[in-house]
Amino acid sequence: MRSRERQKAPWYVPAALATDVMGTALPVLFVFGATGQPHPFAAAFTAAAVWVGVQAVYRRYGQESLGESRGFLSTLHDWLTLLGLLAVLRVFTAEDSAPGVALLALAPAPLLTSLCRAVTHRHLKAERREAHAVRRALVVGEAGPVDRVVEQLAAGTDHAYVVIGAVTVGAGGPTALRSGVPQAGRLPEGTAPLAPDPAPAPDDGTTVLAAARRHRAELVLVVPGAALTGDRLRRLSWSVQDAGLPLVVASGLTEVALRRVRLATVAGLNLLHVAPPVRRGPQLALKSVLDRVGAALGLLVLAPLFALTAAAVRLDSPGPVLYRQTRIGHDGAPFTMWKFRSMVVDADRLRLTLAPADEQDGPTFKIRRDPRITRTGRVLRRTSLDELPQLVNVLRGEMSLVGPRPPLPEEVAAYDAVESRRLGVKPGMTGPWQVGGRSDLSWDESLALDLRYADNWSLTTDLDVLARTFRAVVDGRGAY
Structure with a gap:
């Protein structure tokens, strides 16, 4: 029996059920009654x-499942299933x-369910920060x-695993583990699999x-290797599972989305088939269409806001309203990126003098209280x-609504082969960097966020990032 402090809060299931029942029944009852529909x-x-x-x-x-994700996309999927049934x-x-009245009556259901899941998810994240x-x-x-496994698990608190000890295979005492996890035991290295007369x-x-x-x-996490595979791993699984x-x-x-992985059994071997990242095809064509339609609508709807912002920039400090800068886009192609000017005119020249104050640990340059930023610029940022x-x-077509942050040429010049994979997709106005903490994040x-996005991109990923962008803008964390 697991102790109460290691269980999820008992109110998750009742809250979810109550939200789903009341969030569906009450709107249908009210709308049907107000519009005179039959059998409300x-x-x-x-x-x-x-x-x-x-x-x-x-x-x-x-x-x-409860609390493990915000669940917006899965709720939308469920709601479409509801409509079909x-x-x-x-x-x-x-x-x-x-039909129109019925659709209106059902509209609150996914919104309230998503809200309940978001609250549950946030509560569970706070609980796990407290172990x-x-x-x-x-x-x-x-x-x-x-x-490596222990360090990766320790790097996040959004999962359910807390490592309480390790049983190592092969030579080495307690000091063999650099991660600091307690050594709970040691298994002998065993006989090499290719030995002519392998021992039991x-x-x-x-x-x-x-x-x-x-x-x-409460569970055993096995990390296979040269000394722990095949029949030995199979026998260990028998012992562990027979003990309950x-x-x-x-x-x-690592960093491979579950939807890209498929399990298959061939000749008694369990094989993981890993689908390649999406780099072409109808999904990307649809993304491009949605990007351009969304950008066109945004420019049309936000035209008054553009005018007000331009006036504020011009009145606050001398210089042009717009700032242009060369950035590197998809597959390393340079382009000119536009922004409302938030710094003094000679900001690029002053950057050299501010280099010792750089607070970033990678090729990017950021200062929390950058003296080059104007008063209006601080609000804009x-x-x-x-x-x-x-x-x-x-x-x-130079950028996308969602994608990695567009890097500077001098940043790209310092990239290695791994970092260059960021350029495999178009840069975006918003993306994993913006919703993940922006300048508060280390390089x-x-x-890691950008590589995960580039390798696991999908339209649903973009929808999730767009949904989280509003909260990130309101929160303002890391925006400086």
Whole structure:
């Protein structure tokens, strides 16, 4: 039995169920009653029951799902399923309410469900920062791979695993682990798999289970390697699972979206098929169309705001309203990026004198209280209004609405092969950097976000980033 401090809050399921039932039934009841539609109570009951049923089928109420994500896109998917099922029921029951009224009555359901999931997700993140709602993991493997897994898990608090010890394979005492995790035991290195007369696999289960009991582990996380694979790993899994402990195996793949991975069995081998990143095809064509349509609409709707911002820039300090700068775009192609000017006219020349005050640890340059920024410029940067002229770059096809931050030529000149993968997609007005903390992020953190985006891009990813951008702009964290 897991202790209460390591369980998710008990109100998650009742809150989700109550939100889904009331958020569907009450709007349907009110709208149908106000517009004189037939059978309002039956319609409300049916809509709520189907909505809860759809969520249950997709396991949205399971402990492994609740609070783990904001759930906006999955909620939209579920809502479309709801509409389809109700349309089928409408045909079979000859229900004759007005379709437009019915759609209006169902509109609050996904919004309220998404709000509930967002609240739950935020609460769970706060709980895990305090080491609550987590699972105690015992890691098994060779010292080097174990360290890498432990360090990656320790770098974030948005997951359920807390490493409480490690059982290493092969030579080395407690000092063999540089990550500092307690060494709970050691397995012998065993016989090399290619030896002409391999010895029987050692009884690793006894050592691992003893360590798990001592440290009250709730699962065993195995990191396979040269000394822990094949039949030995299989026998260890038998021992662990027969004792009632869950077993998790680290594949070694990192920063690969789950949708790109497919498991297959060939000749008794479990193989991971990894789909390549999307670099061409209909999804990218649709992204380009949506970018240009969105940019055109944005320029049209925001024209009055452009005029007001231009006047504020001109009145605050001498110089042009717009600032242009060469940036590097898709596949290393240079382009001229436009912004509302937020600094004094000779800001580029003054940068050389401010180099010792640089607060960034990579090729980018940032100072929290940059003396070159004007009074109006601080407001523009805080609200991200200085970025609006980049809608022109999006309309021209040089940028996207969503993508990595467009780098400077001198930054790209210092890139290595890994960092250059950022250029595999178009830069964006907003992106993982903007919603992840902006200038408060280190270079390594920014790079990891951009690489994850470039390798795992999808239209749903862009929708998620756009949805989070509004909150990032309102929050203003890292905007300087």
